[in-house]
């Protein structure tokens with residue numbers, strides 16, 4: 001079993017934190033340090049990458065960002081997916 005090296009790093013973002021940073025990231029207002037963490041998380045997380053792409057498409061479609069317009073059911077779905085991932089990872093230990 002290969003253990004991802006990033007797992008024990010405290011500075012690694014959780015998916016929930018990454019999702020919360022997506023709007024700032026796309027707005028370009030994320031501090032360089034946070035942006036680095038965000039990029040590092042995306043490199044290892046297909047789910048957040050997909051979420052980011054969806055948000056980017058949404059913004060391009062709407063022309064501007066309305067964070068509060070993200071449907072609650074979408075956020076709920078993400079949380080559910082991420083919980084399942086975490087459970088799968090625990091099961092691997």
Ligand SMILES: [Zn+2]
Pocket residue numbers: 014015016018041045047048049
């Ligand atoms: Zn993630």
